[in-house]
Amino acid sequence: MTRLHDDVRLAGAYQSGNGMPESSLRAWAKLIGSFAPCPAPAVVEIGAGTGMFCAALARWQRASPVVGIDPSVPMLEQARRHNALPGVHYLVGSAEALPVRTRSFDLALLSRVVHHLPDRPSCARELARVLRPGGVVVIRTTFRERLDALVYDYWPQLRAIDEQRFPGKEEVLADFTPAGFTVREAGSFAQPVTTGLRAFHQRMRNRPLSKFAYLTEAEFEAGLRCLGTDAESEPLTAPWPVHERYDLLVLTLA
Numbered sequence: 278m279t280r281l282h283d284d285v286r287l288a289g290a291y292q293s294g295n296g297m298p299e300s301s302l303r304a305w306a307k308l309i310g311s312f313a314p315c316p317a318p319a320v321v322e323i324g325a326g327t328g329m330f331c332a333a334l335a336r337w338q339r340a341s342p343v344v345g346i347d348p349s350v351p352m353l354e355q356a357r358r359h360n361a362l363p364g365v366h367y368l369v370g371s372a373e374a375l376p377v378r379t380r381s382f383d384l385a386l387l388s389r390v391v392h393h394l395p396d397r398p399s400c401a402r403e404l405a406r407v408l409r410p411g412g413v414v415v416i417r418t419t420f421r422e423r424l425d426a427l428v429y430d431y432w433p434q435l436r437a438i439d440e441q442r443f444p445g446k447e448e449v450l451a452d453f454t455p456a457g458f459t460v461r462e463a464g465s466f467a468q469p470v471t472t473g474l475r476a477f478h479q480r481m482r483n484r485p486l487s488k489f490a491y492l493t494e495a496e497f498e499a500g501l502r503c504l505g506t507d508a509e510s511e512p513l514t515a516p517w518p519v520h521e522r523y524d525l526l527v528l529t530l531a
């Protein structure tokens with residue numbers, strides 16, 4: 278299996294296959310920005326991927342500067358190509374050794390990344406170093422106890438796999454509290470990611486999710502066929518928008 282960090286195919290597919298309508302991205306940026314301790318916050322995104330949230334926070338929340346950090350060079354190439362804006366910078370680095378100065382950010386975002394981190398306590402200590410006092414961490418994920426994405430309907434094998442990969446909320450808290458973080462808020466939020474099931478099917482054909490690497494070719498194709506059949510029955514004039522729900526855990530640094 279190609280290492281996630283080196284996977285050029287996944288980086289290209291991720292950019293086109295993980296977008297969302299502008300209204301959804303705006304709504305996410307507004308919600309994430311609402312937790313910032315000050316206007317025009319300095320933001321660091323850990324595991325920024327192709328930079329969708331970095332650009333959204335700069336554009337709609339006046340965040341400045343915004344630094345997106347990711348160990349994957351192919352992901353950051355996509356970020357620089359598709360989500361470059363003045364004041365947005367992308368740096369190669371990992372959550373456990375952030376290549377940025379101490380006390381330089383107001384808000385840190387970890388979107389769909391906690392399950393990738395090999396050492397969450399180190400990440401928490403690094404975030405405590407780079408945030409200013411009163412700084413905020415927003416964790417956007419799906420906790421193990423609430424895995425509920427549409428992909429599990431078509432690829433049910435992925436549920437057991439993700440139960441192994443994704444941490445529970447209490448585990449994440451146990452990793453972050455020793456570094457000085459306390460819970461400010463916990464909740465969840467859902468937005469449409471595609472306008473309909475046909476569009477969702479088209480998107481999945483390119484295997485835009487790293488979790489598909491855990492399936493055999495036959496398993497992937499079988500799920501895609503079922504999704505295609507359901508998509509065919511979607512009325513052309515009244516598509517069924519696909520929503521994705523994420524848990525949010527908002528932590529404050531004392």
Ligand SMILES: C[S@@+](CC[C@H](N)C(=O)[O-])C[C@H]1O[C@@H](n2cnc3c(N)ncnc32)[C@H](O)[C@@H]1O
Pocket residue numbers: 281282295323324325326327328329330346347348349352370371372373387388389390393394395
């Ligand atoms: C599913 S993508 C999320 C991208 C973006 N945050 C989003 O929500 O669209 C996960 C990202 O985490 C990155 N990643 C993996 N291990 C990491 C680590 N140790 N530190 C920081 N980022 C990491 C991957 O390279 C990948 O770009």
